[in-house]
Amino acid sequence: MSLNLVFLGRLEDVAGSGKLSVPVLPCIDAVIDSLDPSLGQALKAPRVKLAVNGILVQDTDAPVLKDGDEIAFLPPVSGG
Amino acid sequence: MRRFSRTATRSPSCRRYRAAEAVGCERHSDVRLLTSPFAPAEEIASFARAKPESGGVVSFIGQVREGDGVEALELQHYEPLTLPAMEKLAVSVHRRWDLDGVLIVHRSGVMVPGDPIVLVAAAARHRRDAFAAADFAMDHLKSESWFWKREKRGGEWHWIEPREQDFDDIARWG
Numbered sequence A: 001m002s003l004n005l006v007f008l009g010r011l012e013d014v015a016g017s018g019k020l021s022v023p024v025l026p027c028i029d030a031v032i033d034s035l036d037p038s039l040g041q042a043l044k045a046p047r048v049k050l051a052v053n054g055i056l057v058q059d060t061d062a063p064v065l066k067d068g069d070e071i072a073f074l075p076p077v078s079g080g
Numbered sequence B: 001m002r003r004f005s006r007t008a009t010r011s012p013s014c015r016r017y018r019a020a021e022a023v024g025c026e027r028h029s030d031v032r033l034l035t036s037p038f039a040p041a042e043e044i045a046s047f048a049r050a051k052p053e054s055g056g057v058v059s060f061i062g063q064v065r066e067g068d069g070v071e072a073l074e075l076q077h078y079e080p081l082t083l084p085a086m087e088k089l090a091v092s093v094h095r096r097w098d099l100d101g102v103l104i105v106h107r108s109g110v111m112v113p114g115d116p117i118v119l120v121a122a123a124a125r126h127r128r129d130a131f132a133a134a135d136f137a138m139d140h141l142k143s144e145s146w147f148w149k150r151e152k153r154g155g156e157w158h159w160i161e162p163r164e165q166d167f168d169d170i171a172r173w174g
Helices: A010-015 A028-033 A037-043 B012-021 B040-049 B079-096 B127-144 B164-171
Strands: A002-007 A019-023 A049-052 A055-057 A070-074 B029-034 B056-063 B070-077 B101-107 B109-111 B116-124 B147-153 B156-159
Touching: A002 A010, A010 A037, A028 A037, A070 B079, B029 B079, B040 B056, B040 B101, B040 B116, B056 B127, B070 B079, B079 B101, B079 B127, B101 B127, B116 B127, B127 B164
Parallel strands: A002 A070, B029 B101
Antiparallel strands: A002 A019, A049 A055, A049 A070, B056 B116, B070 B109, B070 B147, B101 B116, B147 B156
16 A cells, blocks of 8 residues: 655655655645655655656545555756 | 657647648657767758658757856756656647748756756748747746756756746746
8 A cells, every 4th residue: 555756857866866765645735744754844845746656636635545656746847 | 769649639730721631730840858978950951851741840959058157068868757848848839820840859967067958949831820839838947847956066966957048038938
């Protein structure tokens, strides 16, 4: 029972890896709070967007997470 | 390599020029996200050759800029978002102008100065539509597409922040 976290851009450096597997927790806020505090702080930055299974979400409290879900943390894009 | 083939809404230009042929704009868009090098000149040549009805083909090539000690540039993308957003952009470009075709080719991965990063081309019966469509597509790719960039200078990687100029450029289109 795990969630797959994906860190894009500079968040990859903060996390130390582009991907991380963590135990299933009910909501994204709980997932973020379970991480290293410095990483958690970077993920909570106002301009970091979130996608769950490839779909952008607005509210970190809204989706109910389940085994195998992929949560991507997307910092501001630097463009093509 | 993947061709743009999903169902898209037909643009007014398609209805006007090709109603009798009953084909959709999706057939006239070629949108690709590549992780290996490509040859822009060959892409432009085959794109133009396939559009004999177009009086104008406008193309733009973005390449890795040499200088400032840049040794390499890396573009990172996120599979579920990056290509779908590029395809959506091609559809909106088609809706906005009378076009015969749109080509968007974008690299991801590590590149060195001089390597092509992006190619945008628009084909139209008349040049104004082609110029505007290519310009619009580039402004939107630069500021809104799902890419993260970092440069290697002095052997170290540095992430690149969004540029204010890119947001100003996109604001021109309202």
